[in-house]
Amino acid sequence: MSLFFKTPLDIEVRLDGDDSREHVEVKNAKGRKEKLPLYKDGETVRGQVTVRIKDNKRVEHTGVKVQLLGSIEIQNDGLQSDDFLSLAHELASPGDLTHPETFQFEFRNVEKQYESYRGANVRLRYYIKVTVSRKSADVIREKELWVHQHQGAVEESAPPPPSSVKMDVGIEDCLHIEFEYSRNRYSLKDVIVGRIYFLLVRLKIKHMELSLIRRETCGAPPHQLSDSEVLIRFEIMDGAPVRGETIPIRLFLGGFDLTPTYKDVNKKFSTRTFLSLVLIDEDARRYFKQSEIILYRE
The missing domain is CATH 2.60.40.640 (Immunoglobulin-like)
Structure with a gap:
């Protein structure tokens, strides 16, 4: 049995306006900085998914799905993950892929109730997940986006701050x-x-x-x-x-x-x-x- 699964597909996810959108530099798990597109609460997330077959071989699938997920991952004796946001669209019904295909997706006015966060043991993230389902092994591609909340942490009912x-x-x-x-x-x-x-x-x-x-x-x-x-x-x-x-x-x-x-x-x-x-x-x-x-x- 091979230790490496060679995927028969390439999946590309592009977000609308990605080139002109503000990006945020964040450190990944390896300590390297990566740039992620910045979104706000209530903002629509739309884009395109392009699926390309390799070696011109026909690929049979049982459906293509795109999801917008928000999850909190905690590293505590193993990774614990909990989704607080889960939206999904079916992009294609079961069939065969014989040539590159591009699908449009849109998640309108999405409530993003928390800020993105990467800490020592916690990661709160929003990401697009594309799944090409197959009878053997699914092919999955993810693209992360970053969310800022601008209402602040000061509650309206909070007492006024002291003078010093x-x-x-x-x-x-x-x-x-x-x-x-x-x-x-x-x-x-x-x-x-x-x-x-x-x-x-x-x-x-x-x-x-x-x-x-x-x-x-x-x-x-x-x-x-x-x-x-x-x-x-x-x-x-x-x-x-x-x-x-x-x-x-x-x-x-x-x-x-x-x-x-x-x-x-x-x-x-x-x-x-x-x-x-x-x-x-x-x-x-x-x-x-x-x-x-x-x-x-x-």
């Missing part, structure tokens, strides 16, 4: 640092503006940095998975501060690969973003404090 947020790092009688920043909700293109105040410094601080950390959780206890990734690391100072010193902070978010805050997406996963202040003394001891911020797409 304060985060303290302290050790009794040794260290007291206060980090004050403008608010706790930011768009993905925003700027975090703040100041760090050194109120008490009796430790020899050698280094200080500010970072953004994304925490992804999926599944339910006791089998819940959690993974943290440092998205931005920003050096604030290198050297010893003195009492009364103030350091201004301006952290531009726009140039980084950030995602909005996702809360219990389809009861499958969540992502949260934390602002983390880290201090390292001359004995390499680390002192840190984290505070959550809400990110949203305008």
Whole structure:
């Protein structure tokens, strides 16, 4: 038995306006960047499917189908996949393929209720799937598209953000640092503006940095998975501060690969973003404090 199945068909999927449409660069499982066409909630997805036979051989099939699928895939002791969107059109009834054939498809005004996402253990994706069904082995071709939601993560019923947020790092009688920043909700293109105040410094601080950390959780206890990734690391100072010193902070978010805050997406996963202040003394001891911020797409 051959280890490799040689498909008798080539399937090509083209989306209308693909050349002029905005694309998004995302990393695949191998860490390489790929460009995917960007779609919005409620937008129609249409295009063409071309099926070509190889070696001029007649291919018998039991139907050609195109689907628009939305799925959440979780890597947890094996891949678990759950479809939250499934639309389908029959392109051809059972018959024979003897020459190249092109089929038009259209999925009108599709509700795309979640954003596309690729994380450590979770992938939320939308894709076109074409299946040429055969009595032996089906021939399948997929084409992924990317979806952004622009309503943001700030709910209308949410209370107004505070005028400023304060985060303290302290050790009794040794260290007291206060980090004050403008608010706790930011768009993905925003700027975090703040100041760090050194109120008490009796430790020899050698280094200080500010970072953004994304925490992804999926599944339910006791089998819940959690993974943290440092998205931005920003050096604030290198050297010893003195009492009364103030350091201004301006952290531009726009140039980084950030995602909005996702809360219990389809009861499958969540992502949260934390602002983390880290201090390292001359004995390499680390002192840190984290505070959550809400990110949203305008």
